[in-house]
Amino acid sequence: MDYHILREFADSWAMLLIFALFIGVVAWAFRPGSRKTHEDTANIPFRHDDKPASPFDDPAATQDRQG
Numbered sequence: 001m002d003y004h005i006l007r008e009f010a011d012s013w014a015m016l017l018i019f020a021l022f023i024g025v026v027a028w029a030f031r032p033g034s035r036k037t038h039e040d041t042a043n044i045p046f047r048h049d050d051k052p053a054s055p056f057d058d059p060a061a062t063q064d065r066q067g
Contacts, residue, residue, distance in 0.1 A: 028034075
């Protein structure tokens with residue numbers, strides 16, 4: 001009997017709750033004030049474009065050479 005009650009809930013109200021959550025997340029991601037945050041995040045790989053990375057700057061590479 002519990003299975004049928006939970007199944008009815010999942011088919012109706014839970015689906016509506018999950019859809020409302022999805023719409024909320026999409027609205028939050030595309031809100032007008034988030035443009036600067038998204039642009040800043042998108043430009044992370046290009047922050048130090050004036051100087052190429054050196055293999056000696058990587059701590060993991062230094063540890064590999066030390067043994």
